[in-house]
Amino acid sequence: MTPSQPAVLRRGDRGPAVADVRDRLVLSLDLPADAVQAASGRSDAAFDDRVEMAVKCFQQRRGLLVDGVVGPVTYAVLDGSRWSLGDRVLRYVPQSFLEGDDVGQLQDRLVQLGFRPGKVDGILGPETLAAVHAFQAAVGLVPDGTVGPETIRAFSRLGRSVTGGSANALREREQLRRSGHSLAGRVIVLDPGHGGADPGAVEGSLTEADLAMDLASRVDTRLRAHGVRVVTTRTRHTDAGTDEDRAAFANSCGADLVLSLHCDSQRNGPAHGVATFFYGAADHGGWSATGERLADLLLREVVARTGLTDCRVHPRTWPLLRRTRMPAVRLDFGYLTHPLDAALLADPHTLDRIAEGVVVAVQRLYLGDADTTRTGMLRVDDLRRHLAEVRAAAGS
Numbered sequence: 527m528t529p530s531q532p533a534v535l536r537r538g539d540r541g542p543a544v545a546d547v548r549d550r551l552v553l554s555l556d557l558p559a560d561a562v563q564a565a566s567g568r569s570d571a572a573f574d575d576r577v578e579m580a581v582k583c584f585q586q587r588r589g590l591l592v593d594g595v596v597g598p599v600t601y602a603v604l605d606g607s608r609w610s611l612g613d614r615v616l617r618y619v620p621q622s623f624l625e626g627d628d629v630g631q632l633q634d635r636l637v638q639l640g641f642r643p644g645k646v647d648g649i650l651g652p653e654t655l656a657a658v659h660a661f662q663a664a665v666g667l668v669p670d671g672t673v674g675p676e677t678i679r680a681f682s683r684l685g686r687s688v689t690g691g692s693a694n695a696l697r698e699r700e701q702l703r704r705s706g707h708s709l710a711g712r713v714i715v716l717d718p719g720h721g722g723a724d725p726g727a728v729e730g731s732l733t734e735a736d737l738a739m740d741l742a743s744r745v746d747t748r749l750r751a752h753g754v755r756v757v758t759t760r761t762r763h764t765d766a767g768t769d770e771d772r773a774a775f776a777n778s779c780g781a782d783l784v785l786s787l788h789c790d791s792q793r794n795g796p797a798h799g800v801a802t803f804f805y806g807a808a809d810h811g812g813w814s815a816t817g818e819r820l821a822d823l824l825l826r827e828v829v830a831r832t833g834l835t836d837c838r839v840h841p842r843t844w845p846l847l848r849r850t851r852m853p854a855v856r857l858d859f860g861y862l863t864h865p866l867d868a869a870l871l872a873d874p875h876t877l878d879r880i881a882e883g884v885v886v887a888v889q890r891l892y893l894g895d896a897d898t899t900r901t902g903m904l905r906v907d908d909l910r911r912h913l914a915e916v917r918a919a920a921g922s
């Protein structure tokens with residue numbers, strides 16, 4: 527956001543910053559063209575019901591948290607949505623990475639041509655820069671990392687010879703296969719949600735931050751027993767900061783996977799059950815196939831062991847999922863506001879069963895196609911024997 531803008535805009539706000547948001551929503555086709563703010567009316571441009579609804583539509587489409595409020599994350603995605611590849615020169619800026627749909631298109635193009643820009647997330651970070659360098663060198667341009675007219679022309683000369691948005695997914699799967707079946711030596715970041723001054727959802731004696739921490743330590747013990755290096759984003763008494771901070775931390779650890787743990791709440795609502803979330807934005811190609819696979823395994827293993835309801839797997843572009851360079855999955859294990867879920871979560875045995883499900887799901891991810899276990903059947907104590915059997919059957 528530009529310095530003149532308040533950090534958050536919501537219904538009832540007025541002023542030039544609101545006019546700016548309205549104009550961008552017209553460009554993204556979420557508001558009709560007549561909502562464009564004329565220069566004369568910018569100082570009292572209103573964030574009214576119609577604008578709020580348009581913001582919600584935009585957030586829904588982009589997989590953002592749908593709250594109708596324009597905070598830094600929504601603004602960054604809204605701001606980036608007006609660019610198409612070629613509209614502007616793209617440069618790597620170390621302190622604040624460029625973001626936009628054009629960056630996503632660049633990454634898509636690089637993937638199609640066999641380069642490795644990292645996650646297709648619309649953020650121009652170091653991996654994308656390295657892929658631009660490699661591309662420029664390969665086509666005989668000066669490898670300066672700047673995507674200007676010459677580099678764009680080189681892309682169009684290469685035409686559409688390589689296509690298929692699933693190249694990234696194939697590459698992820700191949701990396702996973704090559705990494706082997708064993709859990710030993712992997713680095714896994716556990717991210718218990720909230721913490722410090724932020725308890726998350728609180729219902730009666732149950733507190734989301736504490737439950738997430740409790741579950742994290744049960745998962746931690748079991749993973750360590752299988753030789754995993756576990757790093758946790760926070761302790762019982764400290765805060766881990768924003769989702770962006772947590773993602774940056776996981777990136778700095780060079781983790782293989784990130785597991786974020788939360789509970790849900792819904793006042794006066796019937797919602798209950800378990801859901802998992804992975805990085806995916808269907809409308810511009812970003813999709814973590816490994817994240818999706820792990821999210822699916824986690825959900826099924828946890829549901830099969832606990833009796834919690836299956837609330838399905840969902841693609842999202844939340845900062846923790848989007849900004850992590852490795853597959854990241856968020857597990858929401860129950861609603862504190864629902865009596866059934868609350869009773870289950872108050873029982874430490876349930877947390878043990880969820881932890882078992884998490885560890886088995888992670889092991890099954892690395893077993894890949896070699897794994898023919900039925901969901902809910904494998905016990906953590908049997909994992910070593912199971913791994914040996916899978917290896918023997920595969921002849922490796």
Ligand SMILES: [Zn+2]
Nearest residue numbers: 719726788789
């Ligand atoms: Zn939470």
